[in-house]
Amino acid sequence: DGGITQSPKYLFRKEGQNVTLSCEQNLNHDAMYWYRQDPGQGLRLIYYSQIVNDFQKGDIAEGYSVSREKKESFPLTVTSAQKNPTAFYLCASSIDGRRHYGYTFGSGTRLTVV
Amino acid sequence: GQQLNQSPQSMFIQEGEDVSMNCTSSSIFNTWLWYKQDPGEGPVLLIALYKAGELTSNGRLTAQFGITRKDSFLNISASIPSDVGIYFCAGVAGAQKLVFGQGTRLTINP
Numbered sequence: 540d541g542g543i544t545q546s547p548k549y550l551f552r553k554e555g556q557n558v559t560l561s562c563e564q565n566l567n568h569d570a571m572y573w574y575r576q577d578p579g580q581g582l583r584l585i586y587y588s589q590i591v592n593d594f595q596k597g598d599i600a601e602g603y604s605v606s607r608e609k610k611e612s613f614p615l616t617v618t619s620a621q622k623n624p625t626a627f628y629l630c631a632s633s634i635d636g637r638r639h640y641g642y643t644f645g646s647g648t649r650l651t652v653v
Numbered sequence: 654g655q656q657l658n659q660s661p662q663s664m665f666i667q668e669g670e671d672v673s674m675n676c677t678s679s680s681i682f683n684t685w686l687w688y689k690q691d692p693g694e695g696p697v698l699l700i701a702l703y704k705a706g707e708l709t710s711n712g713r714l715t716a717q718f719g720i721t722r723k724d725s726f727l728n729i730s731a732s733i734p735s736d737v738g739i740y741f742c743a744g745v746a747g748a749q750k751l752v753f754g755q756g757t758r759l760t761i762n763p
Contacts, residue, residue, distance in 0.1 A: 545695075579758075580755070580756075581659075581741065581753050581754060581755040581756050582696075582741070582753045584750075587750065627693075629695050629696075631695070639683075639684045639686075639701075639745045639751075640701065641686045641688075641698045641701055641743070641751075642696075642698075642751060643698075644695030644696050644697070645695050646693075646694050646695050647693070647694065647695050649693070
């Protein structure tokens with residue numbers, strides 16, 4: 540079955556530590572995205588990538604970094620510079636074509652800073 | 654930047670009631686999408702709309718692409734307990750990047 544996999548589902552981090560969230564897709568989608576969701580809030584775009592080896596900042600990129608070395612993978616690193624990292628993180632992918640079929644989302648990673 | 658205003662922010666209804674929610678924007682969109690998010694999961698696409706005036710159904714769900722291309726609504730008929738969740742609208746303009754509404758949280762009393 541094709542899909543998008545995020546791991547781990549739950550992640551705990553001590554203050555001052557970097558942590559990397561994994562996102563893998565086997566849908567052969569060109570574009571991938573990272574969103575942050577806070578309780579009772581909508582989705583805010585962190586970073587996105589429309590092609591391998593290229594990515595763009597979203598609306599809230601400060602304190603985060605990404606890489607896109609392979610089409611299937613788009614890991615997100617939450618650095619110690621992110622002041623309030625506790626949140627639900629969602630990865631998504633899409634075919635980057637003329638007609639937009641929407642994003643396919645992963646099941647999310649809940650990050651808690653302890 | 655582009656923004657979507659989604660309303661209501663939350664709804665508390667009785668099982669069996671119909672539900673209506675909408676999204677509006679000051680910007681024109683080429684595509685409107687409606688997603689549902691279950692607790693602790695990622696959003697799942699419900700309906701996609703591609704033409705102004707288009708009315709599309711998916712079971713008990715019906716969505717419309719506003720004629721001005723600046724709004725869309727979603728109706729759910731005869732609600733059931735599994736309809737509980739957060740519903741998001743999303744619009745696509747020229748840049749292929751989705752803009753999301755803030756979500757409508759639906760709670761159903763049995």
